[in-house]
Amino acid sequence: MTAPASPPNPSPPKPSTAKPSTPKPRAPKLTIDPQVVREARRLASQAGQPIVEMARAHTTVSVERAVLRLAGLSGADADGMPLVNHLVDAVRAQTGLEHGVALPAWDALVSGGYPDLAALAGAAAAGQVSLRIPAGADADAARTAAGHALAGGFARIDANRAKRQEMIDQTAEPRKPWMYLIVATGDIYEDIPQAQAAAREGADVVAVIRSTGQSLLDYVPEGATREGFAGTYATQENFRLMRAALDDVSRELGRYVRLTNYASGLCMPEIASLAGLERLDMMLNDSMYGIIFRDINPRRTLIDQRFSRQIHARAGIIINTGEDNYLTTADPVDSAHTVIVSQLLNEFFAKEAGLADSQLGLGHAFEIGPDVPDSFLLELAHAQLVRELFPNAPLKYMPPTKHMTGNIFAGYLLDAFFNLAAVMTEQEILLIGMMTEGIHTPFLSDRDLALENAHYVRSAAGRLGESFRPEPGGFIDRRANHVLAESVDLLRRICDDGLLNAIADGTFGITKRPADGGRGLEGVITKADGYFNPASDILDDSGRSHQVGVLAAATQSGAAQ
Numbered sequence: 001m002t003a004p005a006s007p008p009n010p011s012p013p014k015p016s017t018a019k020p021s022t023p024k025p026r027a028p029k030l031t032i033d034p035q036v037v038r039e040a041r042r043l044a045s046q047a048g049q050p051i052v053e054m055a056r057a058h059t060t061v062s063v064e065r066a067v068l069r070l071a072g073l074s075g076a077d078a079d080g081m082p083l084v085n086h087l088v089d090a091v092r093a094q095t096g097l098e099h100g101v102a103l104p105a106w107d108a109l110v111s112g113g114y115p116d117l118a119a120l121a122g123a124a125a126a127g128q129v130s131l132r133i134p135a136g137a138d139a140d141a142a143r144t145a146a147g148h149a150l151a152g153g154f155a156r157i158d159a160n161r162a163k164r165q166e167m168i169d170q171t172a173e174p175r176k177p178w179m180y181l182i183v184a185t186g187d188i189y190e191d192i193p194q195a196q197a198a199a200r201e202g203a204d205v206v207a208v209i210r211s212t213g214q215s216l217l218d219y220v221p222e223g224a225t226r227e228g229f230a231g232t233y234a235t236q237e238n239f240r241l242m243r244a245a246l247d248d249v250s251r252e253l254g255r256y257v258r259l260t261n262y263a264s265g266l267c268m269p270e271i272a273s274l275a276g277l278e279r280l281d282m283m284l285n286d287s288m289y290g291i292i293f294r295d296i297n298p299r300r301t302l303i304d305q306r307f308s309r310q311i312h313a314r315a316g317i318i319i320n321t322g323e324d325n326y327l328t329t330a331d332p333v334d335s336a337h338t339v340i341v342s343q344l345l346n347e348f349f350a351k352e353a354g355l356a357d358s359q360l361g362l363g364h365a366f367e368i369g370p371d372v373p374d375s376f377l378l379e380l381a382h383a384q385l386v387r388e389l390f391p392n393a394p395l396k397y398m399p400p401t402k403h404m405t406g407n408i409f410a411g412y413l414l415d416a417f418f419n420l421a422a423v424m425t426e427q428e429i430l431l432i433g434m435m436t437e438g439i440h441t442p443f444l445s446d447r448d449l450a451l452e453n454a455h456y457v458r459s460a461a462g463r464l465g466e467s468f469r470p471e472p473g474g475f476i477d478r479r480a481n482h483v484l485a486e487s488v489d490l491l492r493r494i495c496d497d498g499l500l501n502a503i504a505d506g507t508f509g510i511t512k513r514p515a516d517g518g519r520g521l522e523g524v525i526t527k528a529d530g531y532f533n534p535a536s537d538i539l540d541d542s543g544r545s546h547q548v549g550v551l552a553a554a555t556q557s558g559a560a561q
Helices: 034-057 061-070 083-094 102-112 117-125 136-170 188-200 236-253 265-277 289-294 298-315 323-329 336-352 375-389 408-424 444-461 475-497 499-504 534-560
Strands: 058-060 178-183 205-208 258-262 282-284 318-320 363-365 396-398 429-431 524-526
Touching: 034 058, 034 298, 034 336, 034 475, 034 499, 058 061, 058 298, 061 083, 061 136, 061 265, 061 298, 061 534, 083 102, 083 117, 102 117, 102 136, 136 236, 136 265, 136 298, 136 534, 178 188, 178 444, 188 205, 188 236, 188 444, 205 236, 205 282, 236 258, 236 265, 258 265, 265 282, 265 289, 265 298, 289 298, 289 323, 298 318, 298 336, 298 499, 298 524, 298 534, 323 336, 323 363, 336 363, 336 375, 336 475, 363 375, 375 408, 375 475, 396 408, 408 444, 475 499
Parallel strands: 178 205, 178 429, 205 258, 258 282, 282 318, 363 396, 396 429
Antiparallel strands: 058 524
């Protein structure tokens, strides 16, 4: 018998042969001990490894739906339920998902006479499909067909990554820090002109915040949406429309405007996949945010985040993490070390999934109360510590929110101090603070004033970071070292007790989330022997290629030195 043709296993895009300009290394400004930093990273790796092993041993309904989306399946039934949900539900009901969705789905395609996945999913929605786990030559044929289908999806993601670089080359890379502005009306056709207006006023990154509660939906809505609640639904069509609009304004301005959305919640892997397919540039993708602030099951979230980050790594998408949110519920002085610990864990999970330093938009925030003595110095200590711990990461710095009282003049001043801290500590992604935070959804005029504030500080003091040198042994230096020491102590406790137990105990953001509680646990499935996921096969190969490349670069660098 002739062996089936091997499915293509596309490699990640090859880097340009042109020699890149080497960024000037940042000289340390704090007297932190490099050995302490190495120990912190070692502990983060030790604490995170059991989570990686858990993720490798499990799949989720959203991971399996993402496989179908990467193969091109879209559309919904008359009630708006996506076809990917129907097909995954049918597989789970008839064969279980322990072997993955791909084997039974492509077996049915190959042997059942269905013209495409959409026809198969439509039959599944009508209860008219019979599914099985194939064996032998039938299994080989299903694997080959699935591999070819997924190769097409990854080819589109790779082409989008190349297109992003082409757009940057045709326009220009904005000056850092990038000005990050939120747009959210609920209506994608209202969001578009607002986003373009924001870009014309100086925004470098436009974030279309999601409709309230979308993270709790176990499906991704279909099509362009015109009604949302304090945000706009994340859908593939909305992504496409906004990306096209920002491309238009990028060409108009001669400056590439990035688009971000949210790969979090119960559909994290699907939304990550759609972001790659529609060329988004950044995605909110934190390992613990959904657990703590949306009560999504910890196991579900941590399994989903690994697959999501593999997609982001392949697509060249920058992730933003959510440590800033801890300081809205916990004390920002007493709990500063929990931000550092979470960032170190996020870094470990991200790099294990294949992300590069340049894709790690690790989050932190300016949330110390203005009435706290030396509050600005404390903020500088925390921000500079983060900058030095992650010198090659495009950190995302978040503005004050919980101390915005409705006094817009005090709020505007507080935002100016935030902008000053950002340039002094050389942050790279700056979410623009709004003086009307907590009063109403910002008007265009509010956004304009906020951008004026940030642009003034960047223009007037943008090079201040070159000269900012905290006194060795002084207040800022001592505070940074104290926070780092607390971080190492906490990481040791997490290594002893386990990360899932630390989350259950309320270590991050003071909210307790047990490993067997929250939404979505029923969507977690233990993989059986013979589990098959063509997307994971491709992504794991991409990750191995990335790690080999990093090792080779490090070896060459060491030889040169």
